[in-house]
Amino acid sequence: MAPAAPPSSALSLRNVVALSGRFPLLAGVDLEVETGEVVLVEGPNGAGKTSLLRVVAGLVPVSSGRLTVLGLDPARYRTSIRRRVGLLAHASHLYDDLTVRENLRFAVRAAGSDTSRIDDACQRLGLTGRLARTPAVKLSAGQRRRVALAVLVARSPDLWLLDEPHAGLDASARRLLNDLIAEATAAGATVVVASHEPELLATLATRSVTVTGGRVTAERNLGAAPAVDGPVVSVDPMVADIPVATTGTAPTSEGVAHVA
Amino acid sequence: MWRDTLLIAGKDLRIESRSRVALSQVIPFGVVALALFAFALGPARGPMVKGAPGLFWVAVLFCTVLAVQRSVSVESGDGARDGLRLSGLDPAGQFLGKSLSVAAQLVVLEAVLAVGVVLLYGARIETYWVIVASCLLGTAGLAAAGVLYGALSAGLRVRETILPFLLLPVVSPVLLAGTRIWQAGLSGGTVSDATPWFHLLIAFDAVYLALGVVVYGPIQEST
Numbered sequence: 423m424a425p426a427a428p429p430s431s432a433l434s435l436r437n438v439v440a441l442s443g444r445f446p447l448l449a450g451v452d453l454e455v456e457t458g459e460v461v462l463v464e465g466p467n468g469a470g471k472t473s474l475l476r477v478v479a480g481l482v483p484v485s486s487g488r489l490t491v492l493g494l495d496p497a498r499y500r501t502s503i504r505r506r507v508g509l510l511a512h513a514s515h516l517y518d519d520l521t522v523r524e525n526l527r528f529a530v531r532a533a534g535s536d537t538s539r540i541d542d543a544c545q546r547l548g549l550t551g552r553l554a555r556t557p558a559v560k561l562s563a564g565q566r567r568r569v570a571l572a573v574l575v576a577r578s579p580d581l582w583l584l585d586e587p588h589a590g591l592d593a594s595a596r597r598l599l600n601d602l603i604a605e606a607t608a609a610g611a612t613v614v615v616a617s618h619e620p621e622l623l624a625t626l627a628t629r630s631v632t633v634t635g636g637r638v639t640a641e642r643n644l645g646a647a648p649a650v651d652g653p654v655v656s657v658d659p660m661v662a663d664i665p666v667a668t669t670g671t672a673p674t675s676e677g678v679a680h681v682a
Numbered sequence: 683m684w685r686d687t688l689l690i691a692g693k694d695l696r697i698e699s700r701s702r703v704a705l706s707q708v709i710p711f712g713v714v715a716l717a718l719f720a721f722a723l724g725p726a727r728g729p730m731v732k733g734a735p736g737l738f739w740v741a742v743l744f745c746t747v748l749a750v751q752r753s754v755s756v757e758s759g760d761g762a763r764d765g766l767r768l769s770g771l772d773p774a775g776q777f778l779g780k781s782l783s784v785a786a787q788l789v790v791l792e793a794v795l796a797v798g799v800v801l802l803y804g805a806r807i808e809t810y811w812v813i814v815a816s817c818l819l820g821t822a823g824l825a826a827a828g829v830l831y832g833a834l835s836a837g838l839r840v841r842e843t844i845l846p847f848l849l850l851p852v853v854s855p856v857l858l859a860g861t862r863i864w865q866a867g868l869s870g871g872t873v874s875d876a877t878p879w880f881h882l883l884i885a886f887d888a889v890y891l892a893l894g895v896v897v898y899g900p901i902q903e904s905t
Contacts, residue, residue: 481764483903505770513761515768517693519700528693532686532769557700558760566760 431493432457432581432612433478438487440477447473447482449636455614458607460626462644463616465633471616472512474633475583478614479509492580505533508579510587514566515573518559522549522569525558529573543576546598563590575602582606582613588622600626683775690771690779695786697756704787708748709794715741716798727804734805735864738795739857742824745791746853747846749784750828754836754845763836763902773899777829781894785825792817805868812867812876819883820860826890827853833901859883 433455440448448470455461463471476482477489480496480503489496491503516525526540526549544550547568558566567590574582582603588596603613603626615623620630624644632640698704719737723729757763766776796813799805807813831849835841859879866876 479768481767501770501772504768507768509768511761511764513764515761515765517697517756517762518759519697519756520693524696528689529765529769531689532766532771534770 430457431455431490432459433492433614434488434490435478436488438477438489439485440473440482441485442482446636448477450487451633451636451638453631453638455612457612458610459628460603460607460613460615460623462620462623462627462630463614463633464618464620464630469633470636471633472585473636475509475511475585475614475616478581479507479583480504481509505535506580507583508574508577508581509583509585510567510570510574511585512589514558514570516558516561516566516569519557521555521557522561523554525569526572526576530576533577533579535577537576539576539578540572543572546575546602547572547595564592564595567591568595571599571602578606578609578611580611582611584613584615584617586617587615588617588619596622683772683778686772686775687778687782690776691782691786692779694753694756694780694783698752698783698787703752704749704791708745708752708787709791711748712741712745712791712795713798715744716795716802720802730803731805731868734799734803735861735868736857737803738799738864739820739860741795742788742792742820742860743850743853743857746784746788746824746828747849749787749791750832750849751842751845753780753784753829754832754841758836767902773902774895776902777826777833777894777898778891780829780832781822781825781891784828785821788821788825789817792821807867808869808871809867809873812863812873815880816860816863816867816876816883819880819887820856823856823883823886823890824853826887826894827856830890830894830898830901833898836902855882855886859886 431454433453435451435453438448438451439446451470451474453474463474465471473482477484478491480491480500484496492506494503496503515529517528520528523540523544526543527537530537530540544554549569549572553565558569561569567587571587584603587599591599600623603615603623607613607626613626615627617623620627627644630642630644631638716737719733719741720730723733757766796807796817800807828849831845831852835845835848838844859882862879863876863883865871866873866879
Protein backbone atom coordinates (compact mmCIF):
# COMPACT_ATOMS: atom_id res chain seq x y z
CA MET A 423 0.00 0.00 0.00
CA ALA A 424 2.69 2.49 1.01
CA PRO A 425 4.45 4.24 -1.84
CA ALA A 426 7.84 2.70 -2.51
CA ALA A 427 9.59 6.01 -3.16
CA PRO A 428 9.86 9.05 -0.90
CA PRO A 429 6.99 11.56 -1.33
CA SER A 430 9.34 14.16 -2.84
CA SER A 431 10.30 11.77 -5.63
CA ALA A 432 8.16 12.24 -8.72
CA LEU A 433 9.96 9.59 -10.64
CA SER A 434 12.35 6.84 -9.68
CA LEU A 435 13.94 4.35 -12.06
CA ARG A 436 16.40 1.82 -10.76
CA ASN A 437 18.12 -0.38 -13.29
CA VAL A 438 14.98 -0.33 -15.44
CA VAL A 439 15.05 -2.56 -18.50
CA ALA A 440 12.28 -2.45 -21.10
CA LEU A 441 12.15 -4.69 -24.14
CA SER A 442 10.30 -4.68 -27.42
CA GLY A 443 10.41 -8.36 -28.28
CA ARG A 444 14.10 -9.10 -27.75
CA PHE A 445 15.12 -5.54 -28.60
CA PRO A 446 16.19 -3.53 -25.54
CA LEU A 447 14.49 -0.15 -25.50
CA LEU A 448 15.92 0.69 -22.10
CA ALA A 449 18.99 -1.17 -20.93
CA GLY A 450 19.19 -0.47 -17.21
CA VAL A 451 18.17 3.15 -16.60
CA ASP A 452 18.83 4.77 -13.24
CA LEU A 453 17.13 8.12 -12.75
CA GLU A 454 15.64 10.06 -9.86
CA VAL A 455 13.46 13.10 -10.48
CA GLU A 456 12.25 15.24 -7.61
CA THR A 457 8.86 16.91 -7.53
CA GLY A 458 8.90 20.31 -9.22
CA GLU A 459 11.98 19.63 -11.32
CA VAL A 460 12.24 20.25 -15.06
CA VAL A 461 14.51 17.54 -16.37
CA LEU A 462 15.82 17.72 -19.91
CA VAL A 463 16.52 14.38 -21.56
CA GLU A 464 19.08 14.58 -24.34
CA GLY A 465 20.67 12.03 -26.61
CA PRO A 466 21.10 11.04 -30.23
CA ASN A 467 18.33 9.54 -32.35
CA GLY A 468 17.45 6.04 -31.18
CA ALA A 469 19.15 6.54 -27.83
CA GLY A 470 15.99 5.71 -25.88
CA LYS A 471 14.56 9.14 -24.99
CA THR A 472 11.08 8.42 -26.34
CA SER A 473 11.19 4.90 -24.90
CA LEU A 474 12.03 6.35 -21.50
CA LEU A 475 8.96 8.60 -21.61
CA ARG A 476 6.74 5.77 -22.88
CA VAL A 477 7.92 3.47 -20.09
CA VAL A 478 7.23 6.14 -17.48
CA ALA A 479 3.80 6.79 -19.02
CA GLY A 480 3.03 3.08 -18.77
CA LEU A 481 2.79 2.43 -22.50
CA VAL A 482 5.74 0.04 -22.42
CA PRO A 483 6.02 -2.48 -19.59
CA VAL A 484 9.11 -2.73 -17.42
CA SER A 485 10.88 -6.05 -17.97
CA SER A 486 13.13 -5.77 -14.94
CA GLY A 487 14.28 -3.17 -12.46
CA ARG A 488 12.14 -0.91 -10.32
CA LEU A 489 9.97 1.99 -11.43
CA THR A 490 7.86 4.26 -9.29
CA VAL A 491 5.84 7.15 -10.73
CA LEU A 492 4.53 9.81 -8.35
CA GLY A 493 5.46 7.46 -5.54
CA LEU A 494 3.33 4.62 -6.90
CA ASP A 495 4.09 1.29 -8.50
CA PRO A 496 2.68 1.35 -12.07
CA ALA A 497 2.06 -2.38 -12.00
CA ARG A 498 -0.43 -1.91 -9.16
CA TYR A 499 -1.74 1.62 -9.66
CA ARG A 500 -1.82 1.92 -13.43
CA THR A 501 -5.13 3.76 -13.71
CA SER A 502 -4.41 6.18 -10.85
CA ILE A 503 -1.02 7.03 -12.33
CA ARG A 504 -2.36 7.53 -15.83
CA ARG A 505 -4.89 10.04 -14.60
CA ARG A 506 -2.06 12.07 -13.04
CA VAL A 507 0.43 11.81 -15.90
CA GLY A 508 0.23 13.70 -19.19
CA LEU A 509 2.24 12.67 -22.25
CA LEU A 510 2.81 14.97 -25.20
CA ALA A 511 4.05 12.46 -27.75
CA HIS A 512 4.97 12.63 -31.43
CA ALA A 513 1.35 11.65 -32.16
CA SER A 514 -1.35 14.06 -31.04
CA HIS A 515 -3.84 11.36 -29.94
CA LEU A 516 -6.67 13.22 -31.70
CA TYR A 517 -9.74 11.85 -33.45
CA ASP A 518 -9.89 13.25 -36.97
CA ASP A 519 -13.69 13.36 -37.15
CA LEU A 520 -14.10 15.27 -33.89
CA THR A 521 -13.66 19.00 -33.65
CA VAL A 522 -10.90 20.61 -31.61
CA ARG A 523 -13.29 21.30 -28.76
CA GLU A 524 -14.83 17.81 -28.87
CA ASN A 525 -11.36 16.25 -28.76
CA LEU A 526 -10.45 18.39 -25.78
CA ARG A 527 -13.67 17.64 -23.98
CA PHE A 528 -13.34 13.90 -24.52
CA ALA A 529 -9.70 13.79 -23.37
CA VAL A 530 -10.37 15.86 -20.27
CA ARG A 531 -13.49 13.92 -19.29
CA ALA A 532 -11.71 10.61 -19.94
CA ALA A 533 -8.98 11.61 -17.50
CA GLY A 534 -11.62 12.49 -14.94
CA SER A 535 -10.46 16.12 -14.89
CA ASP A 536 -12.54 19.24 -14.47
CA THR A 537 -14.01 20.32 -17.83
CA SER A 538 -14.30 23.94 -16.66
CA ARG A 539 -10.60 24.39 -17.48
CA ILE A 540 -11.18 23.69 -21.18
CA ASP A 541 -12.16 27.28 -21.99
CA ASP A 542 -9.06 28.66 -20.35
CA ALA A 543 -6.85 26.11 -22.11
CA CYS A 544 -8.39 27.01 -25.47
CA GLN A 545 -7.79 30.70 -24.81
CA ARG A 546 -4.17 30.12 -23.84
CA LEU A 547 -3.43 28.03 -26.92
CA GLY A 548 -5.39 30.23 -29.32
CA LEU A 549 -7.95 27.53 -30.06
CA THR A 550 -10.99 29.77 -30.13
CA GLY A 551 -13.66 30.80 -32.59
CA ARG A 552 -13.89 28.85 -35.81
CA LEU A 553 -10.73 26.88 -35.02
CA ALA A 554 -12.42 25.35 -31.97
CA ARG A 555 -15.16 24.02 -34.23
CA THR A 556 -12.79 22.69 -36.87
CA PRO A 557 -12.46 18.89 -37.26
CA ALA A 558 -8.99 17.69 -36.29
CA VAL A 559 -8.45 16.24 -39.76
CA LYS A 560 -8.28 19.77 -41.16
CA LEU A 561 -5.63 21.01 -38.72
CA SER A 562 -1.99 21.57 -39.57
CA ALA A 563 0.72 19.67 -37.67
CA GLY A 564 1.40 22.72 -35.50
CA GLN A 565 -2.28 23.19 -34.72
CA ARG A 566 -2.61 19.52 -33.76
CA ARG A 567 0.34 20.02 -31.44
CA ARG A 568 -1.39 23.00 -29.87
CA VAL A 569 -4.55 20.97 -29.29
CA ALA A 570 -2.49 18.23 -27.64
CA LEU A 571 -0.89 20.87 -25.45
CA ALA A 572 -4.29 22.30 -24.61
CA VAL A 573 -5.33 18.85 -23.40
CA LEU A 574 -2.35 18.85 -21.04
CA VAL A 575 -3.13 22.35 -19.80
CA ALA A 576 -6.79 21.50 -19.23
CA ARG A 577 -5.94 18.22 -17.52
CA SER A 578 -3.21 19.81 -15.39
CA PRO A 579 -1.40 16.55 -14.60
CA ASP A 580 1.14 16.17 -11.80
CA LEU A 581 3.78 14.79 -14.16
CA TRP A 582 4.29 16.21 -17.66
CA LEU A 583 6.14 14.02 -20.12
CA LEU A 584 7.02 16.04 -23.21
CA ASP A 585 8.57 14.39 -26.25
CA GLU A 586 10.13 16.96 -28.60
CA PRO A 587 7.46 19.46 -27.53
CA HIS A 588 8.80 22.34 -29.63
CA ALA A 589 8.63 20.37 -32.87
CA GLY A 590 6.13 21.83 -35.32
CA LEU A 591 5.43 24.94 -33.23
CA ASP A 592 6.00 28.48 -34.42
CA ALA A 593 8.06 30.99 -32.42
CA SER A 594 5.17 32.37 -30.40
CA ALA A 595 3.84 28.90 -29.59
CA ARG A 596 7.34 27.87 -28.48
CA ARG A 597 7.47 30.81 -26.07
CA LEU A 598 3.99 29.94 -24.85
CA LEU A 599 5.05 26.34 -24.30
CA ASN A 600 7.92 27.50 -22.10
CA ASP A 601 5.51 29.73 -20.16
CA LEU A 602 3.19 26.77 -19.64
CA ILE A 603 6.04 24.60 -18.39
CA ALA A 604 7.09 27.34 -15.97
CA GLU A 605 3.51 27.73 -14.73
CA ALA A 606 3.09 23.99 -14.32
CA THR A 607 6.22 23.66 -12.21
CA ALA A 608 5.27 26.72 -10.19
CA ALA A 609 2.00 24.93 -9.45
CA GLY A 610 3.93 21.89 -8.21
CA ALA A 611 4.05 19.73 -11.31
CA THR A 612 7.14 17.87 -12.49
CA VAL A 613 8.25 18.03 -16.11
CA VAL A 614 10.45 15.62 -18.06
CA VAL A 615 11.29 16.85 -21.55
CA ALA A 616 13.02 14.88 -24.29
CA SER A 617 14.46 17.32 -26.78
CA HIS A 618 17.05 17.80 -29.48
CA GLU A 619 16.89 21.55 -28.87
CA PRO A 620 18.20 21.99 -25.31
CA GLU A 621 18.82 25.70 -25.90
CA LEU A 622 15.06 26.25 -26.00
CA LEU A 623 14.79 25.03 -22.43
CA ALA A 624 17.99 26.57 -21.11
CA THR A 625 16.22 28.88 -18.67
CA LEU A 626 13.72 26.29 -17.48
CA ALA A 627 15.53 23.00 -17.06
CA THR A 628 16.94 22.31 -13.64
CA ARG A 629 18.86 19.27 -14.77
CA SER A 630 19.91 17.56 -17.95
CA VAL A 631 20.38 13.83 -18.39
CA THR A 632 21.94 12.21 -21.42
CA VAL A 633 20.54 8.92 -22.64
CA THR A 634 22.73 6.76 -24.82
CA GLY A 635 22.17 3.17 -25.83
CA GLY A 636 19.12 2.89 -23.60
CA ARG A 637 20.87 4.10 -20.46
CA VAL A 638 21.47 7.35 -18.63
CA THR A 639 25.13 7.94 -19.29
CA ALA A 640 25.59 11.46 -17.94
CA GLU A 641 23.76 14.15 -16.05
CA ARG A 642 24.42 17.71 -15.02
CA ASN A 643 22.70 20.53 -13.21
CA LEU A 644 21.37 23.47 -15.21
CA GLY A 645 19.53 26.76 -14.94
CA ALA A 646 18.79 28.26 -11.58
CA ALA A 647 20.41 25.42 -9.73
CA PRO A 648 23.99 25.98 -8.49
CA ALA A 649 26.33 25.83 -11.42
CA VAL A 650 27.94 22.65 -10.28
CA ASP A 651 28.55 20.01 -12.84
CA GLY A 652 27.14 16.60 -12.19
CA PRO A 653 29.23 13.48 -12.24
CA VAL A 654 31.73 13.35 -15.04
CA VAL A 655 30.95 10.33 -17.09
CA SER A 656 32.91 8.84 -19.90
CA VAL A 657 31.20 6.34 -22.08
CA ASP A 658 32.67 3.54 -24.07
CA PRO A 659 31.45 4.50 -27.54
CA MET A 660 31.29 0.89 -28.66
CA VAL A 661 28.70 0.17 -26.00
CA ALA A 662 27.04 3.56 -26.10
CA ASP A 663 26.14 3.47 -29.74
CA ILE A 664 24.85 0.54 -31.72
CA PRO A 665 25.71 -2.75 -30.02
CA VAL A 666 23.16 -2.39 -27.23
CA ALA A 667 20.36 -2.36 -29.74
CA THR A 668 21.55 -5.43 -31.57
CA THR A 669 22.51 -7.84 -28.84
CA GLY A 670 18.96 -8.76 -27.91
CA THR A 671 19.79 -8.82 -24.23
CA ALA A 672 20.06 -6.07 -21.68
CA PRO A 673 23.67 -4.99 -21.25
CA THR A 674 25.39 -4.51 -17.96
CA SER A 675 26.89 -1.24 -16.77
CA GLU A 676 30.12 -1.90 -18.63
CA GLY A 677 29.40 1.00 -20.97
CA VAL A 678 30.10 3.51 -18.22
CA ALA A 679 33.82 3.35 -17.98
CA HIS A 680 34.36 5.84 -15.25
CA VAL A 681 32.29 7.95 -12.94
CA ALA A 682 34.14 10.57 -10.99
CA MET B 683 -17.34 1.92 -15.35
CA TRP B 684 -20.76 3.02 -16.64
CA ARG B 685 -19.61 6.63 -16.98
CA ASP B 686 -16.69 5.42 -19.09
CA THR B 687 -19.04 3.19 -21.11
CA LEU B 688 -21.25 6.13 -22.03
CA LEU B 689 -18.26 8.36 -22.72
CA ILE B 690 -16.74 5.90 -25.20
CA ALA B 691 -20.06 5.02 -26.82
CA GLY B 692 -20.91 8.70 -27.18
CA LYS B 693 -17.52 9.43 -28.72
CA ASP B 694 -17.74 6.55 -31.21
CA LEU B 695 -21.31 7.39 -32.22
CA ARG B 696 -20.40 11.05 -32.65
CA ILE B 697 -17.53 10.02 -34.91
CA GLU B 698 -19.93 7.81 -36.86
CA SER B 699 -22.44 10.64 -37.17
CA ARG B 700 -19.67 12.75 -38.75
CA SER B 701 -18.05 10.15 -40.98
CA ARG B 702 -21.29 8.28 -41.83
CA VAL B 703 -19.35 5.14 -42.67
CA ALA B 704 -22.10 2.84 -41.37
CA LEU B 705 -24.81 4.81 -43.11
CA SER B 706 -23.12 5.25 -46.46
CA GLN B 707 -21.08 2.05 -46.70
CA VAL B 708 -21.98 -0.70 -44.23
CA ILE B 709 -25.77 -0.58 -44.64
CA PRO B 710 -25.64 -0.32 -48.45
CA PHE B 711 -23.22 -3.25 -48.46
CA GLY B 712 -25.74 -5.31 -46.48
CA VAL B 713 -28.55 -4.42 -48.88
CA VAL B 714 -26.36 -5.29 -51.89
CA ALA B 715 -25.48 -8.62 -50.27
CA LEU B 716 -29.19 -9.39 -49.78
CA ALA B 717 -29.91 -8.48 -53.41
CA LEU B 718 -27.07 -10.69 -54.66
CA PHE B 719 -28.36 -13.62 -52.62
CA ALA B 720 -31.75 -13.06 -54.24
CA PHE B 721 -30.18 -13.10 -57.72
CA ALA B 722 -28.30 -16.29 -56.87
CA LEU B 723 -31.48 -18.07 -55.74
CA GLY B 724 -33.40 -17.16 -58.88
CA PRO B 725 -36.90 -15.74 -59.37
CA ALA B 726 -38.83 -18.56 -57.66
CA ARG B 727 -40.31 -17.33 -54.38
CA GLY B 728 -40.11 -20.65 -52.48
CA PRO B 729 -36.33 -20.94 -52.07
CA MET B 730 -36.03 -17.24 -51.22
CA VAL B 731 -38.60 -17.39 -48.43
CA LYS B 732 -37.07 -20.56 -47.09
CA GLY B 733 -33.54 -19.14 -47.17
CA ALA B 734 -34.47 -15.65 -45.93
CA PRO B 735 -33.59 -16.19 -42.23
CA GLY B 736 -30.13 -17.60 -42.98
CA LEU B 737 -29.35 -15.03 -45.66
CA PHE B 738 -30.41 -12.21 -43.32
CA TRP B 739 -27.99 -13.36 -40.64
CA VAL B 740 -25.16 -14.01 -43.10
CA ALA B 741 -25.54 -10.42 -44.32
CA VAL B 742 -25.57 -9.18 -40.71
CA LEU B 743 -22.39 -11.14 -39.97
CA PHE B 744 -20.54 -9.65 -42.95
CA CYS B 745 -21.64 -6.17 -41.95
CA THR B 746 -20.55 -6.84 -38.36
CA VAL B 747 -17.01 -7.42 -39.61
CA LEU B 748 -17.10 -4.05 -41.39
CA ALA B 749 -18.54 -2.23 -38.37
CA VAL B 750 -15.94 -3.74 -36.04
CA GLN B 751 -13.11 -2.91 -38.44
CA ARG B 752 -14.31 0.67 -38.49
CA SER B 753 -14.48 0.71 -34.69
CA VAL B 754 -10.86 -0.48 -34.54
CA SER B 755 -9.59 1.88 -37.22
CA VAL B 756 -11.06 4.89 -35.38
CA GLU B 757 -8.48 4.23 -32.67
CA SER B 758 -5.57 3.54 -35.00
CA GLY B 759 -5.04 7.06 -36.35
CA ASP B 760 -2.63 9.56 -34.77
CA GLY B 761 -1.85 7.38 -31.78
CA ALA B 762 -5.46 7.48 -30.58
CA ARG B 763 -5.15 3.97 -29.14
CA ASP B 764 -2.24 5.10 -26.97
CA GLY B 765 -4.27 8.14 -26.01
CA LEU B 766 -7.09 5.90 -24.90
CA ARG B 767 -4.72 3.73 -22.87
CA LEU B 768 -3.21 6.81 -21.24
CA SER B 769 -6.58 8.35 -20.45
CA GLY B 770 -7.11 6.25 -17.37
CA LEU B 771 -10.50 5.06 -18.58
CA ASP B 772 -11.65 1.75 -17.16
CA PRO B 773 -10.87 -0.94 -19.79
CA ALA B 774 -14.16 -2.68 -19.02
CA GLY B 775 -15.94 0.61 -19.67
CA GLN B 776 -14.04 0.99 -22.93
CA PHE B 777 -15.08 -2.51 -24.00
CA LEU B 778 -18.74 -1.98 -23.12
CA GLY B 779 -18.75 1.47 -24.72
CA LYS B 780 -17.32 0.26 -27.99
CA SER B 781 -19.69 -2.73 -27.94
CA LEU B 782 -22.64 -0.42 -27.33
CA SER B 783 -21.64 1.77 -30.25
CA VAL B 784 -21.23 -1.18 -32.63
CA ALA B 785 -24.51 -2.66 -31.39
CA ALA B 786 -26.38 0.60 -32.02
CA GLN B 787 -25.15 0.64 -35.61
CA LEU B 788 -26.05 -3.03 -36.10
CA VAL B 789 -29.59 -2.51 -34.81
CA VAL B 790 -30.18 0.16 -37.46
CA LEU B 791 -28.63 -2.14 -40.08
CA GLU B 792 -30.85 -5.05 -39.04
CA ALA B 793 -33.98 -2.92 -39.26
CA VAL B 794 -33.07 -2.00 -42.83
CA LEU B 795 -32.16 -5.58 -43.75
CA ALA B 796 -35.38 -6.91 -42.21
CA VAL B 797 -37.36 -4.63 -44.50
CA GLY B 798 -35.16 -5.83 -47.36
CA VAL B 799 -35.93 -9.47 -46.55
CA VAL B 800 -39.65 -8.75 -46.62
CA LEU B 801 -39.51 -6.77 -49.85
CA LEU B 802 -36.88 -8.74 -51.80
CA TYR B 803 -37.62 -12.26 -50.62
CA GLY B 804 -41.35 -11.93 -49.93
CA ALA B 805 -40.94 -13.27 -46.41
CA ARG B 806 -43.81 -12.49 -44.02
CA ILE B 807 -43.13 -11.82 -40.35
CA GLU B 808 -45.67 -13.61 -38.20
CA THR B 809 -44.43 -13.04 -34.64
CA TYR B 810 -42.70 -9.68 -34.37
CA TRP B 811 -41.45 -9.97 -30.79
CA VAL B 812 -39.55 -13.14 -31.67
CA ILE B 813 -37.82 -11.40 -34.56
CA VAL B 814 -37.03 -8.28 -32.51
CA ALA B 815 -35.77 -10.28 -29.51
CA SER B 816 -33.51 -12.41 -31.71
CA CYS B 817 -32.06 -9.29 -33.29
CA LEU B 818 -31.37 -7.62 -29.94
CA LEU B 819 -29.80 -10.70 -28.38
CA GLY B 820 -27.86 -11.57 -31.51
CA THR B 821 -26.61 -8.00 -31.84
CA ALA B 822 -25.32 -7.92 -28.26
CA GLY B 823 -23.32 -11.08 -28.83
CA LEU B 824 -22.00 -10.01 -32.23
CA ALA B 825 -20.92 -6.61 -30.91
CA ALA B 826 -19.24 -8.05 -27.81
CA ALA B 827 -17.38 -10.78 -29.70
CA GLY B 828 -16.55 -8.36 -32.52
CA VAL B 829 -15.03 -5.72 -30.25
CA LEU B 830 -13.07 -8.37 -28.36
CA TYR B 831 -11.56 -9.88 -31.51
CA GLY B 832 -11.15 -6.40 -32.95
CA ALA B 833 -8.96 -5.52 -29.95
CA LEU B 834 -6.96 -8.72 -30.48
CA SER B 835 -6.26 -7.79 -34.08
CA ALA B 836 -5.79 -4.06 -33.42
CA GLY B 837 -2.02 -4.06 -33.20
CA LEU B 838 -1.50 -6.24 -36.25
CA ARG B 839 -0.57 -4.89 -39.67
CA VAL B 840 -2.85 -7.52 -41.22
CA ARG B 841 -5.84 -6.73 -39.03
CA GLU B 842 -8.23 -6.14 -41.95
CA THR B 843 -7.75 -9.65 -43.26
CA ILE B 844 -7.30 -11.53 -40.02
CA LEU B 845 -10.39 -10.13 -38.27
CA PRO B 846 -12.96 -11.95 -40.47
CA PHE B 847 -10.87 -15.09 -40.21
CA LEU B 848 -10.95 -14.90 -36.41
CA LEU B 849 -14.44 -13.57 -35.93
CA LEU B 850 -16.73 -15.38 -38.36
CA PRO B 851 -16.17 -18.92 -37.03
CA VAL B 852 -16.56 -17.70 -33.46
CA VAL B 853 -19.94 -16.06 -34.08
CA SER B 854 -21.39 -19.04 -35.93
CA PRO B 855 -23.64 -19.86 -32.91
CA VAL B 856 -25.34 -16.49 -33.47
CA LEU B 857 -25.88 -17.35 -37.13
CA LEU B 858 -27.31 -20.73 -36.21
CA ALA B 859 -29.55 -19.54 -33.37
CA GLY B 860 -30.64 -16.39 -35.19
CA THR B 861 -31.63 -18.36 -38.26
CA ARG B 862 -33.65 -20.90 -36.27
CA ILE B 863 -35.44 -18.17 -34.31
CA TRP B 864 -36.28 -16.29 -37.49
CA GLN B 865 -37.67 -19.47 -39.01
CA ALA B 866 -39.92 -19.70 -35.97
CA GLY B 867 -40.92 -16.06 -36.22
CA LEU B 868 -41.74 -16.02 -39.90
CA SER B 869 -44.96 -17.24 -41.42
CA GLY B 870 -45.35 -20.99 -40.95
CA GLY B 871 -43.01 -21.25 -37.95
CA THR B 872 -43.72 -22.37 -34.40
CA VAL B 873 -42.65 -20.02 -31.62
CA SER B 874 -41.94 -22.81 -29.13
CA ASP B 875 -39.25 -24.10 -31.47
CA ALA B 876 -37.28 -20.92 -30.77
CA THR B 877 -36.89 -21.40 -27.03
CA PRO B 878 -33.64 -23.45 -26.97
CA TRP B 879 -32.11 -21.07 -29.52
CA PHE B 880 -32.93 -18.11 -27.34
CA HIS B 881 -31.07 -19.89 -24.54
CA LEU B 882 -28.07 -20.31 -26.82
CA LEU B 883 -28.06 -16.59 -27.70
CA ILE B 884 -28.35 -15.58 -24.04
CA ALA B 885 -25.47 -17.89 -23.11
CA PHE B 886 -23.36 -16.55 -25.98
CA ASP B 887 -24.00 -12.96 -24.89
CA ALA B 888 -23.21 -13.71 -21.26
CA VAL B 889 -19.94 -15.45 -22.12
CA TYR B 890 -18.64 -12.76 -24.45
CA LEU B 891 -19.76 -9.80 -22.37
CA ALA B 892 -18.15 -11.28 -19.26
CA LEU B 893 -15.02 -12.29 -21.16
CA GLY B 894 -14.69 -8.85 -22.68
CA VAL B 895 -15.06 -7.06 -19.36
CA VAL B 896 -12.30 -9.21 -17.87
CA VAL B 897 -9.77 -9.51 -20.68
CA TYR B 898 -10.18 -6.32 -22.75
CA GLY B 899 -7.69 -4.43 -20.56
CA PRO B 900 -4.91 -7.02 -20.72
CA ILE B 901 -5.48 -7.39 -24.49
CA GLN B 902 -5.28 -3.62 -24.93
CA GLU B 903 -2.02 -3.46 -22.99
CA SER B 904 -0.39 -6.31 -24.88
CA THR B 905 -1.26 -5.46 -28.49
